[in-house]
Amino acid sequence: MKYLSEFRDPEVVEHYLEELHKVATRPWTIMEICGGQTHSLVKNGLLNLLPKQITMVHGPGCPVCVTPLNLIDKAVYLAEEKGVILCSFGDMIRVPGSSRSLLEAKANGADVRILYSPLEAVKIAQEHPHRQVVFFAVGFETTAPANALSVLHARRLGLTNYSILASHVLVPPAMEAVINDGEAQIQGFLAAGHVCTIMGLEEYEPIVQKYHIPMVVTGFEPVDLLQGILMTVKQLENGEAKLENQYSRVVKANGNPEARKVIEQVFEVSDREWRGIGNIPLSGWEVNASLAEFDANRKFSISIAKASECADCIAGQVLKGIKKPFECSQFGKGCTPITPLGAPMVSSEGACAAYYHFAEADVV
Structure with missing residues (x-):
């Protein structure tokens, strides 16, 4: 916590707020692309402290939120109909599917387990050689290395009863989809620092250049966010469009090469359905064909009809x-x-x- 204290310092926060009030002269709409950033902005009351000219809007930065109904229904089907040990991070089990959530499936007797790491699921597969174990692999680029490692680890152990139900989504294509949406009017982005920690910066420069839109890779603490917003507003006020890295203490230009190598061994890019948004081309990762035995979709030949979203949900x-x-x-x-x-x-x-x-x- 001592390390984080300087990024929560009220005096530094006040300094950046004063700078923002000086710099912002026109209305600007900025999207933070990460749900962690959204929570920090709201929890720390920063939205009400920003100049009235600055509107922060919240992007598709929550991988659980954009996991489509169809995939949740597949997970429920595996747990209930195929009798697998279905493992998942905690957030995912309460998300409603078309008829019920994984939590409701668990309450009805399905073997659904909440884990903190996919490697725990591999251990469960070792301990239960006569049961099929499926890990619901949800996340952006950030969680992909651990999910990929679980597959490689299971292969090294010779496990035939472990697979993942992949629901990995990629940030850059989602940014482009938001920019191209006729209703969204985004003038600048705060990019997700944790994603860039893995992937680096190279995927974002083409978006900045193509759409002439400022983008600042930003952390998650109040000082990070206010500095990132200030950097973005300065660009907007000056008519600039650059990719900048506020989170340089963590994010390097080439990301984490070893993590990226692991991802490339296990996953391949594919089209992906985003809940509430629709299909975004080349915006997801699936288990590649060489590791098909670890892909729950292929292993269980799952075919679940797509269901409609709740009409009252926006x-x-x-x-x-x-x-x-x-x-x-x-x-x-x-x-x-x-x-x-x-x-x-x-x-x-x-x-x-x-x-x-x-x-x-x-x-x-």
Whole structure:
């Protein structure tokens, strides 16, 4: 915590807020692309401290939130109908599928287990050689190395009862999808620092150049976020469009080459359905064909019909930065963390959950 204290220093926060009030002369709309950044902005009350000219909107930066109904239904099917030991991170089990969540499947007797690491799932597969074990591998580029390592580890151990249900999504294609959406009016981005820690910066420069849009790779603490916003606003005020790295204490230009190498061994790029948004070409990772025996989709030949989203849920508009959570007629009423209509109210990185737990009534 001592290491983080300087990035939560009230005096430094006040300094950056003063600078922002001096620099911002026109209305600007900036999207933070990471759910962790959203929660920090809301929890620390930063949205109400920003100059009125600056509007922060919240992007599709929560991998749990964008996992489509179809994949959740597949996970439920595996747990209930195939009798597998279905392992998942905690956020995922409460996200509603078309008929029920993994938590409800667990309550009905399915063997659903909450883990902190996919390597725990490999250990479970070792301990239960006569049971099939599936890990629900959800995440952006950040969690992909650990999920890939679990596959490589299972292969080294000669396990034939371990596989993953991959739901990996990629940030750069999602950024382009948001920019190209007719309703979204984004003028600058705070890019997700943890993703860039793995992938580096090279994928973002083409987006900056193609759309002439400022982008600042930013951390998650109050000082990080305010400095990132200030860097973005300075570019906007000066008519510039550059890729800058506020999070240089962690993010290097080439990311983590060893982690990327592991990812490349296991995954290949594919089209991906994003919940509430739709199909985004080349925006996901699937287990490659050479490791097909570790791909739950192939192993179990899963075929689940696509289901429609809840008509009352505006999660897609929230994820694209078109609306704020409190603009949903069901927010805090028909949709709460106990009775969620959509994933952003459940996930620890969901914008709706952030507003429900932390936001003041007048947050903008």
